[in-house]
Structure formats: C-alpha cells, structure tokens
Amino acid sequence: MIQSVAAIVFGDGSKESSMRLYPLTKRRSEGAIPIAANYRLIDAVISNCINSNISKIYALTQFNSTSLNSHLSRAYSGAGLVGKQGFDVEVIAAYQSREDQGWFQGTADAVRRCLWVLEDDHNSALEFILLPGHHLYKMDYQKLLAIHRNSNADITLAVAPSPAYHFRHNNRRSSFGYVEVNSENEVIEFRETRESEKMNPTAEAEHSTNSKNCISRSSYRSMGIYVIKKDAMIKLLREYFPRANDLATEIIPGAIKIGMKVQSYIFDGYWEDMTDIEAFYKASMESTRNSTSGYNFYDIESTLYTLPKCLPPSLIMDAIITDSIIGGGCILNSCNIKGSVIGTRTRIGDRSVIEDSVLMGADIYQQTTYGDQSIREEGTGIGIPIGIGENSYIRKAIIDKNVRIGKNIRITNKDNVQEGNREALGYIISGGIVIVLRNAVIPDGSII
Numbered sequence: 001m002i003q004s005v006a007a008i009v010f011g012d013g014s015k016e017s018s019m020r021l022y023p024l025t026k027r028r029s030e031g032a033i034p035i036a037a038n039y040r041l042i043d044a045v046i047s048n049c050i051n052s053n054i055s056k057i058y059a060l061t062q063f064n065s066t067s068l069n070s071h072l073s074r075a076y077s078g079a080g081l082v083g084k085q086g087f088d089v090e091v092i093a094a095y096q097s098r099e100d101q102g103w104f105q106g107t108a109d110a111v112r113r114c115l116w117v118l119e120d121d122h123n124s125a126l127e128f129i130l131l132p133g134h135h136l137y138k139m140d141y142q143k144l145l146a147i148h149r150n151s152n153a154d155i156t157l158a159v160a161p162s163p164a165y166h167f168r169h170n171n172r173r174s175s176f177g178y179v180e181v182n183s184e185n186e187v188i189e190f191r192e193t194r195e196s197e198k199m200n201p202t203a204e205a206e207h208s209t210n211s212k213n214c215i216s217r218s219s220y221r222s223m224g225i226y227v228i229k230k231d232a233m234i235k236l237l238r239e240y241f242p243r244a245n246d247l248a249t250e251i252i253p254g255a256i257k258i259g260m261k262v263q264s265y266i267f268d269g270y271w272e273d274m275t276d277i278e279a280f281y282k283a284s285m286e287s288t289r290n291s292t293s294g295y296n297f298y299d300i301e302s303t304l305y306t307l308p309k310c311l312p313p314s315l316i317m318d319a320i321i322t323d324s325i326i327g328g329g330c331i332l333n334s335c336n337i338k339g340s341v342i343g344t345r346t347r348i349g350d351r352s353v354i355e356d357s358v359l360m361g362a363d364i365y366q367q368t369t370y371g372d373q374s375i376r377e378e379g380t381g382i383g384i385p386i387g388i389g390e391n392s393y394i395r396k397a398i399i400d401k402n403v404r405i406g407k408n409i410r411i412t413n414k415d416n417v418q419e420g421n422r423e424a425l426g427y428i429i430s431g432g433i434v435i436v437l438r439n440a441v442i443p444d445g446s447i448i
C-alpha cells in the first residue's frame with residue numbers, strides 16, 4: 001500500500017460547473033450521475049485510486065452534494081464494502097468556521113481550507129494527486145507519480161494530446177487548460193481559456209509548430225489532474241498566492257512564473273471529461289458497444305468498483321434486446337431495446353421500443369398506491385407507475401431516475417429542436433437530446 005501519496009477528489013463546486021450537465025445535475029453533483037446502468041461517474045476516479053494502490057482518498061464536496069456524499073460513504077467508507085481492505089475515502093463537505101466564512105470559492109480555496117486536515121500528523125502523504133470527480137478514464141496513477149518523482153517536479157500535470165480535435169468537437173465547453181511543453185515535457189506555458197476568449201483553433205495549432213522561441217514545443221490539453229508536492233502546495237496556497245481561488249487560472253500559471261518545476265505526463269488513453277450532455281450521451285452509447293474505443297467496463301485488470309446492491313436478477317420476458325447493457329433488478333416485458341443503457345430497477349411495458357437511449361432506472365420498486373391502475377386517470381399523470389408504460393417509443397433520449405412515463409407516448413424530438421427548456425413539462429432538450437427530468441411524470445399519449 002502506497003502511503004506517501006494521498007488523493008484529493010473534487011466533487012462539484014459551483015452552480016456554474018454544475019450547469020454543464022444540467023438537468024442531470026439539478027439535484028446531484030456531477031460525480032453522482034449514474035453511468036452504465038450500475039455505476040456513478042465518481043466510481044471511475046475512486047477505482048483508479050484503488051487500482052493504483054492509493055489508499056487515502058479525500059473527497060471535497062460542496063454543491064448539490066447529498067447523493068454524492070451518500071454514495072461515497074455507503075460504497076467506500078469502512079473499506080470492506082467494495083471488497084478491498086485498507087482503503088479509506090474521507091468526505092470533506094464544504095464547511096464554514098470562525099476564520100473561514102462563506103462557501104469554497106474554487107478548487108484552490110477548497111484545498112487551502114482543508115489543509116489543516118491534510119497536514120494532520122497522522123497523514124503521512126508527501127504528495128497529493130488532485131482529481132476531478134466526474135471524468136471517465138482509466139489511468140494508472142503510479143505511472144504519473146513515477147514521472148513526477150523521476151523529474152523531481154514540484155507539480156506534474158496529466159495532459160492529453162490533440163487540442164485542435166478538442167476545439168472542433170467540443171466547442172460548447174466553458175474552459176480548458178492549454179499546456180505547452182518543451183522537448184523534456186516540462187511545462188513552459190499554461191493558460192486557462194474561458195469561453196469569452198475567442199480562440200482560433202487553426203491559429204493555435206500553427207502556434208504550436210511555428211513557435212520561434214523554442215526548438216521543440218508541443219501543445220496539449222490539461223486534464224485537470226495534478227500531482228503536487230505537499231511542501232509546494234502549502235507554500236503556493238498560503239505564502240505565494242494566499243488569495244488565489246482557482247488552481248488552473250491562478251496557482252499553476254503562478255507556479256510556472258515563480259520558477260517552480262512543472263512537468264507534464266502525456267496520457268493517450270481514453271478520457272472523457274463530460275463537458276456537456278452530448279459528451280455524457282456519447283460515452284453512454286459507447287458503453288453499449290463491445291469495441292476497443294471508449295471506457296472498458298469489462299477489464300478484469302482494473303475493476304470498476306461501486307456500491308454493491310442487493311438486487312434480484314433482471315427479469316426479461318418476451319423482449320428483444322440488442323447492443324445494450326441492462327442493470328440489475330429490471331422487469332422487461334415484451335419490449336424491444338436497441339443500443340440503450342437500461343439502469344437498475346427499470347420496468348418497461350409491453351410493445352414499447354427503446355432506441356439509442358439512456359434509462360437511469362429507479363431507486364425503488366413501485367409502491368401500489370401511486371402506481372395503482374385503478375386510480376389511473378387517462379390523459380393525466382395520475383396513477384402512472386415508475387417506469388415506461390406500454391406501447392411507447394423512446395429514441396435518443398436520457399430518462400433520469402424515478403420517471404413515470406405513461407403508455408402510448410413518443411419521445412423522439414419530433415420537431416428536431418436543438419436546445420429547449422420545457423422544465424414545466426418535465427423535460428429539457430440539449431444538443432438535440434431529450435432529457436426527461438428526475439421524478440418527472442409524462443402523461444399517456446404525450447408526444448415530444
């Protein structure tokens with residue numbers, strides 16, 4: 001068990017960052033979003049820590065954190081639950097004190113205000129690995145740590161290739177870190193680009209190859225993953241930049257400026273940073289295919305851990321299912337499911353068709369009163385049980401948890417709307433994908 005390093009996982013800090021995956025983040029933080037039927041996004045980064053033998057993990061949580069805190073403490077506290085002894089996930093929920101008033105103002109402020117925990121005598125960590133809690137990727141952090149130690153860096157950033165690709169395919173994201181490195185992969189420039197800065201991708205790509213000052217410079221995207229020496233972290237946060245709130249916009253560029261050694265670790269594996277609904281939808285669709293691209297949920301070398309659930313096996317009656325993943329405890333009648341993710345405890349009625357969709361399932365099995373057929377009123381939501389009713393058709397949609405969808409409905413984005421807020425009706429359209437809100441009721445016969 002490696003004790004000299006501890007992980008700090010960022011839960012979700014602000015209203016702004018939570019808007020990226022809205023409405024999935026309406027009542028939960030990004031890391032608590034269900035993925036691939038059985039898991040939560042944060043399971044990927046916690047599992048990376050466990051599989052990299054990093055035994056001490058702090059999770060800093062703040063915004064909409066109830067379900068994240070609950071998941072982390074039930075799945076990973078007390079060690080034994082995921083079958084791994086000696087690992088400890090400690091949730092540090094945002095707090096206020098006599099000295100520290102107000103909420104955490106950003107990633108740097110959050111870490112600074114937890115330094116008293118991180119500096120505690122029983123904490124033997126000499127390095128911290130700082131990790132966003134909602135990215136989907138598999139990384140052996142020991143490789144990152146080896147680069148950090150071998151280069152004797154104060155800070156090491158994990159970076160991904162192809163910034164130009166990122167610009168083309170992800171122009172909706174609010175910010176990202178642009179990293180330029182020399183031939184030794186030492187970071188010589190780090191710039192956080194906000195949405196307001198209109199950056200021309202072609203010009204950026206050229207800049208990286210035509211740069212005059214360096215013989216060889218390459219540009220990368222920061223993954224928001226940093227290893228920092230404990231001493232450097234304390235000095236940066238307390239002495240050099242005591243008022244800085246953000247690691248990416250203030251601390252990392254500041255460290256380079258004052259001459260600290262900032263190294264890069266180039267990661268070329270699958271990485272999805274879930275910057276918007278389309279990215280989440282794409283990653284979910286990839287999970288239904290047994291291809292080499294995308295996140296490998298079936299890799300026995302690096303298990304994806306989560307909260308073990310006591311669920312019965314899925315009951316599949318006369319259903320036709322292709323290219324899909326089905327979570328535990330589902331009840332699937334004579335339905336047709338294609339290219340979809342079906343979350344735990346999903347119930348689908350006869351003759352319904354689900355295509356290219358993500359169903360997040362339910363927290364409970366239907367109780368008789370609310371879903372009672374005898375009190376059902378046609379054309380209203382009254383009496384509709386949790387799940388998908390009979391003879392319904394859903395295509396290219398994300399159905400959040402505990403949704404009650406009636407019979408004879410169609411959710412296909414029939415008017416091909418790209419962006420639309422219909423929260424009052426129980427759904428939002430983002431990037432052409434219909435997202436039905438958690439706990440929403442879609443009455444019989446609805447057409448979306």
Ligand SMILES: Nc1ncnc2c1ncn2[C@@H]1O[C@H](COP(=O)(O)OP(=O)(O)O[C@H]2O[C@H](CO)[C@@H](O)[C@H](O)[C@H]2O)[C@@H](O)[C@H]1O
Pocket residue numbers: 010011012013014017030060061062104105106107110132133134174175176177178192221222223224246248249273
């Ligand atoms: N007070 C707080 N408490 C707990 N958690 C908090 C927090 N404030 C923020 N977080 C969380 O910390 C992570 C980093 O969030 P930021 O909003 O600072 O950066 P962003 O994700 O835009 O970009 C970052 O990640 C991209 C890659 O996705 C990089 O390119 C870029 O340089 C980097 O800033 C997110 O998981 C966020 O939810």
